[in-house]
Amino acid sequence: MKKALFLVVLVAVMVGLTSNVMAETVTVEYWNLFGGGDAEFMDEIVAEFNASHEDIEVDVTRLEWGEYYTKLKTATASGNGPDIAISHVTRVKELADEGLIVPLDELGENVGIDWTEYNTNILSGAEINGEIFAVPFDTHPLVYYYNKDLLAEADLLAEDGTPKMEGSFKDFLEKLKSDSSAKYPMTNWTKLTEEGHYRVWWSLYSQLDGSPVISGDEVTLDKAKAVEAINYMKDLYDKEYSPLHSEYMENVNLFRNGEAASLLTGVWITGTLEATEDLNFGVVPMPQIFDNRSVWADSHTLVIPYSRNVDQEKREAALTFAKWATDNGHLWAVAGHIPSKDTIKEKEEFVNMPYRMDYVKAADYVSFDSAGSYTWSIRTEITTALSKVWNNQITAEEAVDQAVTGIERLLSR
Numbered sequence: 182m183k184k185a186l187f188l189v190v191l192v193a194v195m196v197g198l199t200s201n202v203m204a205e206t207v208t209v210e211y212w213n214l215f216g217g218g219d220a221e222f223m224d225e226i227v228a229e230f231n232a233s234h235e236d237i238e239v240d241v242t243r244l245e246w247g248e249y250y251t252k253l254k255t256a257t258a259s260g261n262g263p264d265i266a267i268s269h270v271t272r273v274k275e276l277a278d279e280g281l282i283v284p285l286d287e288l289g290e291n292v293g294i295d296w297t298e299y300n301t302n303i304l305s306g307a308e309i310n311g312e313i314f315a316v317p318f319d320t321h322p323l324v325y326y327y328n329k330d331l332l333a334e335a336d337l338l339a340e341d342g343t344p345k346m347e348g349s350f351k352d353f354l355e356k357l358k359s360d361s362s363a364k365y366p367m368t369n370w371t372k373l374t375e376e377g378h379y380r381v382w383w384s385l386y387s388q389l390d391g392s393p394v395i396s397g398d399e400v401t402l403d404k405a406k407a408v409e410a411i412n413y414m415k416d417l418y419d420k421e422y423s424p425l426h427s428e429y430m431e432n433v434n435l436f437r438n439g440e441a442a443s444l445l446t447g448v449w450i451t452g453t454l455e456a457t458e459d460l461n462f463g464v465v466p467m468p469q470i471f472d473n474r475s476v477w478a479d480s481h482t483l484v485i486p487y488s489r490n491v492d493q494e495k496r497e498a499a500l501t502f503a504k505w506a507t508d509n510g511h512l513w514a515v516a517g518h519i520p521s522k523d524t525i526k527e528k529e530e531f532v533n534m535p536y537r538m539d540y541v542k543a544a545d546y547v548s549f550d551s552a553g554s555y556t557w558s559i560r561t562e563i564t565t566a567l568s569k570v571w572n573n574q575i576t577a578e579e580a581v582d583q584a585v586t587g588i589e590r591l592l593s594r
């Protein structure tokens with residue numbers, strides 16, 4: 182009888198202990214929009230975090246890119262948003278302006294986030310009126326990939342394996358065109374209905390020290406510099422330095438199969454190129470063509486959606502995950518992205534990765550085009566106008582005027 186009573190008591194104690202452990206585990210709902218290889222790398226990061234944190238369980242929900250922000254905004258507004266979510270830095274101001282995310286300065290400090298460890302250029306995109314609204318996870322700028330064998334054919338490969346650009350960038354492309362066996366000196370994403378050529382335009386416009394497209398409710402685009410950037414790009418296509426109307430993967434494959442000597446695209450393609458057999462390539466930050474080294478980029482950040490019923494424990498658990506993920510940014514760098522924390526660039530795991538150190542400096546040159554709720558609509562207006570120039574329907578000056586008219590229409594709604 183005593184033995185039976187002892188067993189009953191022991192079982193009760195064990196159940197109680199198990200219940201306490203379960204009760205102490207905080208589940209964090211995490212939404213992201215990653216697909217393909219990025220999704221796999223992110224799943225590994227979450228799995229490693231969960232394995233090393235008995236008191237926190239991160240539960241991932243992955244949504245399709247095209248519907249992600251609509252669902253995130255709708256769910257948050259209705260009180261059903263996640264505990265933490267991915268946001269591009271160019272969406273942060275929009276989400277903050279609509280009251281859908283919360284400032285993180287004090288919350289971050291509660292879990293030991295040291296904001297001074299983040300690249301100041303990247304962090305600046307997450308700051309609004311002196312408050313930090315997102316934990317930067319990475320930045321992913323345009324970079325310049327090149328085929329070493331094809332550059333060597335044209336005597337354009339330096340002894341250290343980098344491109345020899347002793348004249349202008351167009352001089353470099355002209356020599357590739359005349360002295361290498363490549364069909365195209367360069368390729369980049371130029372499908373007319375997509376924003377690939379917008380990214381190149383924004384880079385060139387920023388290198389010219391172009392003013393913000395809008396300031397408040399006023400269009401402040403520098404028309405002369407916008408036109409100069411457009412005409413520079415048009416010359417690239419007119420002289421067949423780069424093909425026009427190419428789909429995203431089409432232009433990547435032109436580079437992979439040796440038809441294009443170089444490729445101007447985002448760092449996210451590094452892993453794909455690494456897996457390409459017999460491709461002897463290198464990569465450097467986008468070349469400086471005008472006054473400075475600015476380059477288009479976006480950044481994945483981690484934000485805390487607004488909630489009517491604040492659960493401080495969940496918020497701190499969510500930011501604990503954000504801190505851990507950025508502290509271990511070398512895990513995400515495998516996907517090709519540049520880590521947001523300068524401290525990661527000193528880690529042996531990152532330093533020993535091929536290619537990443539060759540373009541990591543690009544983080545200091547990134548130029549975000551965030552304009553709050555108007556960002557993506559502005560891109561569409563400019564992309565549409567650019568497409569008409571490439572089709573020889575209008576001039577660069579007319580394209581800028583049309584884009585400005587469209588943007589003014591957006592601001593007046």
